[in-house]
Each structure stands twice: as structure tokens, then as C-alpha cells.
Amino acid sequence: MLYLIIFLVIILIIAFKSIKVVKQSEVYIIERLGKFHKVADAGLTIIVPFVDHVRSVVSLKEQTMDIPPQGVITEDNVTIVIDTVVFFQITDPAKAVYEIQSLKKGIEYLAITTIRDIVGKMNLDSTFSSRDLINNQLRILLDEATDKWGCKVNRVEIKDINPPADIRDAMEKQMNAERNKRAAILQAEGEKQAAITIAEGRKEAAILDAEADKEARIRRAKGEAEAIREVAVAKAQEIQMVYDSIKKANPDDKLIQIKSLEALEEVAKGNANKVFIPFEATKALSSLGAIKEVMKDDKKN
Numbered sequence: 001m002l003y004l005i006i007f008l009v010i011i012l013i014i015a016f017k018s019i020k021v022v023k024q025s026e027v028y029i030i031e032r033l034g035k036f037h038k039v040a041d042a043g044l045t046i047i048v049p050f051v052d053h054v055r056s057v058v059s060l061k062e063q064t065m066d067i068p069p070q071g072v073i074t075e076d077n078v079t080i081v082i083d084t085v086v087f088f089q090i091t092d093p094a095k096a097v098y099e100i101q102s103l104k105k106g107i108e109y110l111a112i113t114t115i116r117d118i119v120g121k122m123n124l125d126s127t128f129s130s131r132d133l134i135n136n137q138l139r140i141l142l143d144e145a146t147d148k149w150g151c152k153v154n155r156v157e158i159k160d161i162n163p164p165a166d167i168r169d170a171m172e173k174q175m176n177a178e179r180n181k182r183a184a185i186l187q188a189e190g191e192k193q194a195a196i197t198i199a200e201g202r203k204e205a206a207i208l209d210a211e212a213d214k215e216a217r218i219r220r221a222k223g224e225a226e227a228i229r230e231v232a233v234a235k236a237q238e239i240q241m242v243y244d245s246i247k248k249a250n251p252d253d254k255l256i257q258i259k260s261l262e263a264l265e266e267v268a269k270g271n272a273n274k275v276f277i278p279f280e281a282t283k284a285l286s287s288l289g290a291i292k293e294v295m296k297d298d299k300k301n
Contacts, residue, residue, distance in 0.1 A: 017049035029055040058093040067111045076123045081162040092150025
């Protein structure tokens with residue numbers, strides 16, 4: 001009975017040592033008598049007990065690794081602290097186990113030295129404005145260096161860049177100065193546009209005023225001309241009426257001259273009328289003067 005129990009225990013130990021279940025996205029590195037034997041993929045794997053053993057369990061998933069913040073000196077001698085994260089994936093598990101003592105340590109040291117080399121060739125302003133360029137250069141260099149370790153670097157991201165406190169203060173002052181400058185420029189542009197708009201408005205108002213004044217003058221001139229025309233027509237009608245009356249009365253020459261002078265007197269009453277008396281009319285005027293004197297003498301007598 002004791003031997004049976006011992007036999008069953010040995011069977012269980014052998015089974016435990018022989019049967020391995022590999023999880024999805026993982027592989028086992030199997031060694032036989034201390035030498036690499038095979039890579040066991042996901043699923044059930046049988047190994048020889050006490051001859052084969054699992055050297056390492058390697059994950060095939062994409063992994064992330066935080067690089068400790070590093071102080072880096074830029075080209076313009078400013079010390080900044082850069083915090084970086086690396087995304088990598090193992091493509092050849094055997095190389096990742098046998099080609100390097102510690103894959104993560106190797107990636108970390110490569111990332112540190114590469115960051116210092118890249119950033120050391122750039123000035124402070126470039127480090128802030130060229131993150132994508134730094135990330136891409138880091139990825140390319142790390143991917144080339146880790147290829148012999150069976151590893152592929154997919155992405156490198158700079159999480160943070162911290163300059164010294166005095167540099168941050170200077171940068172904040174510079175940013176404030178730039179904001180104030182942009183604000184002053186925008187204000188000046190606004191005032192300029194406002195002045196232009198006001199000037200254009202005044203110009204258009206002056207043009208409209210001039211056109212209105214011109215139209216008013218034209219209308220006044222037309223009105224005055226129409227009034228003069230109406231007055232002239234009325235005077236002409238009066239003269240025509242006088243002429244017709246005289247013609248019907250069949251007057252003699254002296255009466256015609258007297259009526260003509262009376263008509264001229266009426267015409268001359270207008271402010272805008274100027275009357276020119278012909279030289280021949282002066283004889284009639286002298287005759288009228290003589291007649292007037294005779295009439296006065298008759299009244300006295």
C-alpha cells in the first residue's frame with residue numbers, strides 16, 4: 001500500500017513537470033540540459049521532466065516602460081528635465097532572453113543616452129516646439145539598436161519637459177510680453193479701422209451735403225427763372241392790353257406817347273426790371289413837360 005502511494009506521488013510529480021499550459025500572448029523558452037531547446041507557443045506543451053525546464057516566460061504583448069526623468073543640457077547650456085515613456089514589443093523571444101542580460105535595462109540606458117544626444121544638439125525653444133521630431137528620432141534610433149535583441153520599438157513619447165524655475169519665470173514674462181504686444185497691435189488695428197470708417201462716413205456725408213446743396217441751388221435758380229418768366233409774361237400781357245385799348249381808341253401821337261410812358265412806368269416798378277428809354281421818347285417827355293406846365297397855368301388862371 002505504501003509503495004502504491006509513493007508511485008502515485010511520483011506519477012503526479014512527473015505529470016506536473018511534463019505538462020505545461022501556455023497562456024495566450026505568451027511563450028515559454030524551453031531549455032534541455034541547460035541549452036536552448038524550443039519556444040513553446042500558447043496551448044498545451046509536453047516537456048521531458050528533469051531534462052527540460054522553462055527558462056523564461058516571455059509576453060508578446062506591447063509593453064510600456066517609463067524612463068526615469070533625466071537632466072539634459074541643451075545646446076544653449078540650459079539644463080532641463082525630460083520624462084519619457086517607451087512602447088515596445090518582443091518579436092523574437094529567444095533573442096530577448098539570450099542576447100541581453102536585461103532587455104528593459106538595455107532599452108532604458110539606450111533611451112537615456114539617445115535623448116541626451118538629440119536634445120544636446122537643440123536649443124531650449126526647439127525642445128518645446130519639436131517634440132514630434134524628438135519622439136520620431138528616438139523611436140528610429142531605439143528600434144535600430146534593439147533589433148538584435150528581438151525587440152521592436154513602436155513609439156516613444158515625451159511626457160514632460162521641465163526647465164529650471166528661473167527659465168520658467170523668464171518664459172512666462174516673455175509670453176506675457178507677447179500677449180501684451182498682440183493685444184496692443186489688435187487695439188491699434190481696431191482704432192485704425194474705426195478712424196477709417198469715421199473718415200469714410202464723414203466723406204460720404206460731405207458728398208451728400210454738397211449734392212443736396214447743389215440740388216437746392218438748382219431748384220432755387222429754376223424757381224427764380226420761372227418767377228421772372230411769369231412776371232415778364234404778365235407785363236407783356238399788360239402792355240398788350242394797353243396797346244389793344246389804345247388801338248381801339250384810335251389815339252393821336254401824343255396820346256400814344258403818354259400811354260406808352262405809363263406802361264413803361266408800370267413795367268419799371270419791378271425790382272428786377274430795367275427800362276431803357278429810346279432817344280426818340282425824350283421828345284415826347286419834353287412835350288409832356290410843356291403840356292404839364294400849360295395845364296398848371298390854366299388852373300391858376
